[in-house]
Amino acid sequence: MQHFEVNFDGLVGPTHNYAGLSFGNVASLSNAKSTSSPKSAAKQGLAKMKALQEMGMVQGVLAPQERPDIYALRRLGFKGEDHEVLAKAAKEAPAIFRACCSASSMWTANAATVSPSADTRNGKVHFTPANLTNKFHRSLEPETSGRILQAMFANSRYFEHHRHLPDNEHFGDEGAANHTRFCSDYGHAGVELFVYGRHAFDSSKPAPTRYPARQTFEASEAVARLHGLSPDNVVFMQQNPAVIDQGVFHNDVIAVGNQNVMFYHEEAFINEAQGFAELEQKLGQSIHFIKVPTNVVSVDDAVKTYLFNTQLITLKPGHMAIIAPTECQENERVAQYLNDLVGMDTPIKEVRYFDVKQSMRNGGGPACLRLRVALNDQELAAVNPNVILTDELYARLNQWVDKHYRDELSSDDLADPNLLIESRTALDELTQIMHLGSVYPFQRV
Structure with missing residues (x-):
């Protein structure tokens, strides 16, 4: 029986925007209210998915949420037709309105x-x-x-x-x-x-x-x-x-693990020695604990580049690769560390860089974009096949993005009633492409 770790990446939604909603997420706050590009964000995400598929990984796709969330706004007292709810909420409670437009489900x-x-x-x-x-x-x-x-x-x-x-x-x-x-x-x-x-x-x-x-x-x-x-x-x-x-704000901003490797910053945990000893004892084998010292990479550099919000994947037995954002490559200290790392005696043998800037500016790197699911071959065969990336699905999703997504989106655009119509039209088509059925509230009313 074969076994796989499948990465299900979140498909970036049509309302991808920079609202600066996450207190405690430095990147999110620093780019608040900048103009975003939903189309570029979705295509960057799809390109990363396709690259991992071409590396031999089984790659899946997870659909985005419906936004703006009209139903949440109605629960909060905004009444009328959809366009009236949008207008009232944007005018009377702009912070709540922006929250109900968040495309944060991309961080799967x-x-x-x-x-x-x-x-x-x-x-x-x-x-x-x-x-x-x-x-x-x-x-x-x-x-x-x-x-x-x-x-x-x-x-x-x-x-x-x-x-x-x-x-x-x-x-x-x-x-x-x-x-x-x-x-x-x-x-x-x-x-x-x-x-x-x-x-x-x-x-x-x-x-x-x-x-x-x-x-x-x-x-x-x-x-x-x-x-x-x-x-x-x-x-x-x-x-x-x-x-x-x-x-x-999450552990995956300061540590990432895979199989018998833990790659982490020295300031990541309380009681590190005790916890790691328990891990090895329960696993029944040694683990490669790769600790990055503060004097080599500061916490600030780790957060800015998302050095640890990288994917750590197994390409073949004993050979792992780090999937890193280009921000790591652009930071001299982080790039030097990663260059040195692949020469060390660990299973990490290579680093591959990807441009996911649209996600990074909103506070999420490659690891945020994927949900890992370990499956055997029978379980994989039981997964909805229309959510597993193939050349055909990749081409179809790119066409779908080109058809439905805007090139640019500002915070003011979120109140445009046409955006809600565009988003629902896109998601309705997506559920047909991926054979998901009626998963969205607008399809279930």
């Missing part, structure tokens, strides 16, 4: 936490959509994310779907951005590392003071319970509050 690492069948008690692949309670604009996503995932992984013989955790910050869950799986290979039982920022029910424990800790220990424990994970294949570690206060 926050869509869900996934546990492969090799780790779970009932031998199924488990999915729990993230509730994303810390940010209003992201808390609008879980219901639709759940429907899209169920349309992609519909066969109940192989896949089990859970509802997102309660919508309360005590159970703040940010999905795979704070979850890493270690294994000898994708088919064997592994150890799942859950990284959290604070204890919600114990204020005596360390916590950041400047920026919020979005993932709680209690949420991580709950997801592990839902997925039927054994204590023998779960480790919980706390993110260093000091790096959260420097703009490291």
Whole structure:
């Protein structure tokens, strides 16, 4: 039986814009209200997907959310026809309106936490959509994310779907951005590392003071319970509050792991030695812990370049590649470190750079753009085949983007009622291309 790690990348939505909505996300805030290019963003994302497919990876596509979210605006008291709701909200509550236009679902690492069948008690692949309670604009996503995932992984013989955790910050869950799986290979039982920022029910424990800790220990424990994970294949570690206060809002901004490699910054964790020892003990084999010292790459440089928000993929046994944004290549210190890294005695043998600037300016790098799902060949065959990237699907999605997406979008354009019509028209066609059924609210009313 063959085993694969499939990367499902988020397709950038038609309303991709820079609203600066994420307090604690330095890149997002610094580019607030700049003019964006939805078409360029979508094509950059598709180009990365195609490149990974050509490297021999199995690559999937995850559909975006419907935006502007008219239904959320109506729940908040804005009444009338769609165009009237848009106009009233944009005029009377512009910050709320911009939040309801966010295209942040493109960062698929926050869509869900996934546990492969090799780790779970009932031998199924488990999915729990993230509730994303810390940010209003992201808390609008879980219901639709759940429907899209169920349309992609519909066969109940192989896949089990859970509802997102309660919508309360005590159970703040940010999905795979704070979850890493270690294994000898994708088919064997592994150890799942859950990284959290604070204890919600114990204020005596360390916590950041400047920026919020979005993932709680209690949420991580709950997801592990839902997925039927054994204590023998779960480790919980706390993110260093000091790096959260420097703009490291998710663990995948300061660390990335794959199989037997953990690539991380020396300031990433509390109780690093204890946590890593537990990881190795439960995995039953040694792990390559690649620590990047602060005096070589500062936290500031790591955040600006998203050195750790890179994809770490296995191209063949013992040969891994880092998929990095071009911002890493443009930073002298980071580029030098990566150049030195491929010469070290580790499984990381190469670095490949990709232009994902439209995403980077909004606060997400290559790792943010993908959700990792380990599957065996029977499970892969049970996945909706229309969400797996092929040459035909790649060409069709590029044509779809050319047909429906705007070249430029400013914050003022978000109130244009034609944008809502354009977005719904595009998404309705997309669900037909990808055979998703009626996953969007406008299709279900």
